[in-house]
Amino acid sequence: MEKVVELSGVQKSFGKVRALKDVSFTVNAGEVVGFIGPNGAGKSTTIRTLLGIIKRDSGNATIFNMDVWKQSLDIHKRISYVPGDVSLWGNLTGGEIIDLFIKLHGNGNKAKRDNLIKRFELDPRKKAKSYSKGNRQKVGLIAALSVESDLYIFDEPTSGLDPLMEAVFQEEVARIKQAGKAILLSSHILSEVERLADKVVIIRNGEIVEIGTLDALRHLTRTTITIETEGDVAVMADLDGVHDFNQTDHHAIFSVDNAFINSILLVATKLGVRRFEAVPPTLEDLFMRHYEG
């Protein structure tokens, strides 16, 4: 697959603060990469480095095989970006700002713009200062989605959007993914990343701590089991691979290493199962494990 974004060993310090210690990952064409991490982990710094807004101290960073700092203009012709906090000129209307962004980017599609304004239910005649955070975000998204690009970078794109609008955004992302574009999606909303992303990159304290497909990451972790049995469920507590065992009468909740699922099931069948639920780890569990542990 064609590599659209490639970072290796990128470092950046602001004064004494080392914002990025070692950032390496790739984004391929036709792929949605979820970029997650807590506040201050370096997500936005990484994105600004990619955009050539700030200059990395060391390491390599390319988009379309071009250096993000030296060839930023050629790169910028083919990317769309929506910042995490869309900040607009208070005395211009939403419609004017969208038109301006489209014009400055080039390759705009007017029909697409009008259609998106309708679907996102934005009133383009209002001055930007009267927009709520969600409406400002819509302005940024509509401008970015109305133009043709090969790479889309979204930094917390749906913060402030209501669930209906989030759904519109997700449809749009699915559409551009279908068209073979690359998408870097930084987000806190893990369910969104879970739904959209093919690959997840987790950053913590300026370092990438985990990269992989969601499935692969899940394999590294435990499944949560809820079980209700006829016999005494307590015997399961001592089995290999069982953790955080919690019992109330015939009812138990515990987590299990995925490698031991079969042996657990063998024991369980002998106890007379009334109810059995196995929940794969959510991204949230993955996330928490990385940040707590």
Added chain:
Amino acid sequence: MKEKFARWDILFFQYLKRDWKKILIWILSLGLFSSGFVPFFNEMSEGEGLIAMYETLQNPAMIYMIGPTSINSAGDYTLGAMYAHEMLLFSSLFAMIISALHVVGHTRKEEDLGLTELVRSFQIGRQANSLATIVETILINGLLALLIGSVMISFDAYTITIEGSFLFGASIGMAGILGATIALIMAQIMSSSSGATGSTLGIIGLLYIIRAGTDVTNIEFSKANPLSWTYLTFPFTENDGSFLIYAAVFCLVMVIIAFTLEGARDMGSGYLPERAGRDHANQSLLSISGLFIRLNKNVMISWLVAFAIMGAAYGSIYGDMQGFLESNELIRQMFVSTGISVEVSFTSTIMMIMIILVSILPIAVVNKLFNEEVQLHLSQIFATKVTRSHLFWTSIGLSTLAGVIGILLASLSLAWTALSTMTQQSPLNLTSFIGAGLNAFPSVLFFIGLAALTLGWAPRWGKAIYVYLGYSFLLNYFGSILDLPKWVSRSALHSWVAHMPLDSFEIGSFTVILMISLCLILIGYSGYIRRDLLEGA
């Protein structure tokens, strides 16, 4: 009442805690500026100094600039009279402006930033913030008045009486409170903090110009002008405190109006109507230059109008000036002996002052680029094919254009009004005004260069340029009255520029300043295209 102002005292103490450094600098710098020149004036008043100064300041042009005195004959002019004459109006003006900026900063600005919303969600009255702010400002101005009075008494100078000193301080303090109440009203009427600041400064400027006119023509009319209530107290001579009582009553009424207006409006809105805007952008907006023109439009129009008014205001006194010369033998002798016409001499000074003021606009336009950067307005634009050079040169170009238009407007309006009010023959014609204006173009470009330099290398210092500009302004405004050492006056850029039409055109200094300015711009450019953009960092 309780509902409206609940727990304002908490906010009040919070503000004192938050602002104490600012308050300290404010009181000390303005206080010492207003009171600290006593020894200096004392020296100046020795010998024939007082009489000469009295005659000089009788010139309508001088009354226009610094205000009147209550003394009618040179023999009665004292140190105290001279001090109040030269210092009171300007000190009051500064006190007004600083207080006004402070009030807008704590009211409308916090509303714009969304802080008010947060504060109001607690058990705090709807109008507690305004009350806390105005009480804080009154307290600050009270302390300022006391400091000024005490410092002046401490010099123990002849005719600087205790009564006069405290009246002098109180007049300045009252000016501050006046500025604060005007700002509080505008903060309710306008729908943004920049609108509130702009309109307040506009009103203060207008009051200044109106008083200039009435002081020269008929001082009775000045008594209706709130700004005049400060210097009409005439400390050390008349010691007429009644004007301060008018001012206090006026302030009280203004505050009540402001609170009523605030009580009747929704948070975040103003009284000027909001229209629905365009759903599509005009073709003229769709480029970087179009965008920058749009973003700077209001600032540019208001300053350019201000320049034109300023030029016309100064131009309108040329007629009075000629009349004054006719009637004053002593001064006429002075000018005749030096072989300089008073109009020419006045034009050179005024032109330089106007050029310094004209420089404010280009600096503001260049600084705007950095403001946009830190406010994250350009995030999405940085990610397009628009280059940093494009942003930089558009700003510099627009700024230079604003400077040239500013110079032309100011000198043209000065020329037209001056030439039309002068009844007697004068060596001045339209070309001498325009020439004098354009001659100072390099000095405007120099400030653009300074702004470009900070933009590229130390963007957070962009505002410091105004400090240097203000310094140059004071030296030029008072340089002719105060007898400063040469190296001090040389530290202002404008002393290196030929003062046309008094001096003749100097190609040397013109080119050198022009070249230095261009270099500054280029150095700034090389920094701007290399540095990290400060986005929320």
